[in-house]
Amino acid sequence: MPRHLIPRLVFADASGRIYDHPDLLMLTRRGEELALPRPGEVMPLPPESELFVLPGRKPVGLDPETGQAEAPSGEGEQAVAAFVCPGHTATGVAAYLKSPDAPTLPMFSYAAVGFAEGKLWVCTKKVDEDRRQVFAGIPRERIAKGAQRLLAAYPKNRLMAHLATCALTYCCPAARNLALGRYEAPLPTARTCNARCLGCLSEQPADSGFPATQKRISFAPDPKEIVEVMAEHCRREKRPILSFGQGCEGEPLTEAKAIAEAVAAFRKAGGPGTVNVNTNASLPEGVARIAKAGADSIRVSLVSARPGLYADYYRPRGYGFGDVAESIRTAKAAGLWVSLNLIFFPGVTDTEEELAALTDLVAAHQVDFIQLRNLNLDPDLYLDLAARHPGGPAMGLAHFRKRLKKACPWLEYGYFNPFLLGGKRA
Numbered sequence: 120m121p122r123h124l125i126p127r128l129v130f131a132d133a134s135g136r137i138y139d140h141p142d143l144l145m146l147t148r149r150g151e152e153l154a155l156p157r158p159g160e161v162m163p164l165p166p167e168s169e170l171f172v173l174p175g176r177k178p179v180g181l182d183p184e185t186g187q188a189e190a191p192s193g194e195g196e197q198a199v200a201a202f203v204c205p206g207h208t209a210t211g212v213a214a215y216l217k218s219p220d221a222p223t224l225p226m227f228s229y230a231a232v233g234f235a236e237g238k239l240w241v242c243t244k245k246v247d248e249d250r251r252q253v254f255a256g257i258p259r260e261r262i263a264k265g266a267q268r269l270l271a272a273y274p275k276n277r278l279m280a281h282l283a284t285c286a287l288t289y290c291c292p293a294a295r296n297l298a299l300g301r302y303e304a305p306l307p308t309a310r311t312c313n314a315r316c317l318g319c320l321s322e323q324p325a326d327s328g329f330p331a332t333q334k335r336i337s338f339a340p341d342p343k344e345i346v347e348v349m350a351e352h353c354r355r356e357k358r359p360i361l362s363f364g365q366g367c368e369g370e371p372l373t374e375a376k377a378i379a380e381a382v383a384a385f386r387k388a389g390g391p392g393t394v395n396v397n398t399n400a401s402l403p404e405g406v407a408r409i410a411k412a413g414a415d416s417i418r419v420s421l422v423s424a425r426p427g428l429y430a431d432y433y434r435p436r437g438y439g440f441g442d443v444a445e446s447i448r449t450a451k452a453a454g455l456w457v458s459l460n461l462i463f464f465p466g467v468t469d470t471e472e473e474l475a476a477l478t479d480l481v482a483a484h485q486v487d488f489i490q491l492r493n494l495n496l497d498p499d500l501y502l503d504l505a506a507r508h509p510g511g512p513a514m515g516l517a518h519f520r521k522r523l524k525k526a527c528p529w530l531e532y533g534y535f536n537p538f539l540l541g542g543k544r545a
Contacts (some may be wrong), residue, residue: 125155126233126240128180131172133195143180145233146188147211147242149513150466150502153188155181156231156242157515160210164239166255167204170232172197175221179214190216200229201241205252205292206534208491210516211242211465212498223328223500226318228493242465244516246491247534251302252292262286265298269351276347278340281307285367289333293365297348300355303536305365306345307336308378312369313401315434317504318462318496320366329497333367339374345381346388353392358538358545364397364418372398375405379412386413393539397460400446401438410453415539417450418458418490419443423468424476428508432501447484456539458488464501469519470510478526488531488544489523491516 128140147156176198177190190196198215209230231242254262266283273279282305285294293305312322321335353359363378364371371378382394393415400406400419409417422432426440450457459481467473480486494501514522524530537544 124235126161126235128178128191129199129232129234129239130178130191131197131199133197135172135197137170137172137199139234140180140191142182143189143191144183145231145240146179146181146214147231148214148466148498149211149515150470150505152466152513153179153214156211159517160242160244160515161233161240162243162245164201164232164241165204165207165243165245167253168241169202170239171200171202171227171229173200173213173215173224173229175218176215177218179216188214199232201232201239201243202227203230203241203243203493206245206247206249207243208246208463208516208534209243209465209493217499224497225329226320226332226495228495229498246532249533249535251296251535254292254295257299262295262298265300269298273347273351276344277338278307278344278348281336282348289367291333291367293362297352300352302356303360303362304348304352304356306348306361306363307365307368308340308345308363308374309369309371310336310339311373313373313436313438314370314399315436317432317434317500318494320495321368336368339377342377342381342384345377346385349381349385349390350388353390356392359392360395360536360538361392362395362397362536370399370401371396372400372402372405375402375408379408382409382412382414393536395536397536398446399433399435400443401435403442403446403449406446406449407453410450410455414455415542416456416458416536417446418460418536419447420460420462422462422494423473423508424480425473425508425510428505431504431507444480444484447480447486451484454542456487456537456542456544457484458490458536459486460490460492462494463491463516464494464505465516466513467501467505467510469513469516471512471514472510474514474519474522478523481523481527481530486527486530488533488537490534490536491532492534
């Protein structure tokens with residue numbers, strides 16, 4: 120964004136039509152702070168992003184004459200936010216005033232959005248150039264044909280049938296890539312989980328106020344079914360990534376025995392590519408088991424490197440933050456590439472105390488890579504939780520990355536699981 124450019128407030132009327140305000144400027148929310156976006160924090164709305172109207176929430180902008188934050192004076196205005204396409208990390212959340220009867224928002228991220236120079240601008244930063252979840256120009260019919268081909272080729276494979284449904288019904292990017300025979304293939308395996316994450320995508324209690332966005336897998340695939348999916352994907356993709364631990368399952372380390380058996384059989388048959396496990400890293404012995412079987416990497420889900428906030432969000436059952444650190448140590452000792460799936464929330468993740476805790480964790484275990492993902496959750500739910508663990512002033516995503524990199528110069532950033540050769544990013 121040019122330094123002189125400050126987008127105008129974007130809002131919706133009662134019927135959902137979207138306008139830009141003639142007088143008020145765009146504000147962004149970082150934790151409890153409302154402020155103008157900093158230079159470099161705003162970019163044109165990327166293709167394949169979506170705009171959401173936020174019911175029960177009045178938009179808030181800045182009056183440049185008074186310097187005061189205020190809501191538009193009309194009736195029925197609603198706040199608007201952007202759900203930005205993969206590969207981008209939000210630098211600021213939509214600013215709004217919430218009414219007492221406002222419904223809980225569904226599980227998406229809600230980046231601040233404005234309008235200037237004839238286009239929409241959003242508070243986000245592109246953090247990965249990989250196009251593996253870009254589907255522009257790919258006809259839905261091609262994806263459907265790919266899924267149907269897999270069903271016909273493997274009529275008795277329950278995992279293949281599950282993933283075909285994910286591709287066609289839920290439009291899961293990973294499952295669609297499997298149907299297209301490209302990039303990274305998903306390998307969901309776990310029906311259960313040993314955490315009760317506030318923002319769990321596949322299971323929510325009836326009284327949560329918001330439904331899970333994906334249906335959790337209802338069976339445990341056997342190793343033969345898993346190997347068939349792995350081998351099929353590798354026949355079509357030259358740089359295959361094969362990932363356990365998806366949004367439609369629980370915790371894969373609870374199925375470490377089956378995963379290890381599948382990986383070992385796949386490797387014994389000459390199976391190539393990068394075998395990865397997306398995990399909460401709760402069971403160090405499970406990490407050791409899959410490493411011995413021939414896995415290459417793990418990606419550890421992390422909303423906070425501070426044990427208190429970590430526990431309040433993940434609500435673990437039978438493990439603690441110490442086990443997560445021990446799993447990372449175990450993985451590194453076994454020669455695995457270790458990524459952190461850092462679930463970033465502006466104004467919480469980029470605070471002084473969070474940075475200090477994360478720096479200690481990365482430095483102590485020589486973590487290789489950080490994937491900067493967005494927290495998909497009603498912002499107020501997370502801010503209520505984070506308020507119990509204040510972390511100091513926010514520094515912004517750019518300074519956060521720069522300072523962490525300075526402290527840990529070997530560290531790399533991105534958004535997706537990398538393809539590895541010889542234990543290194545290719």
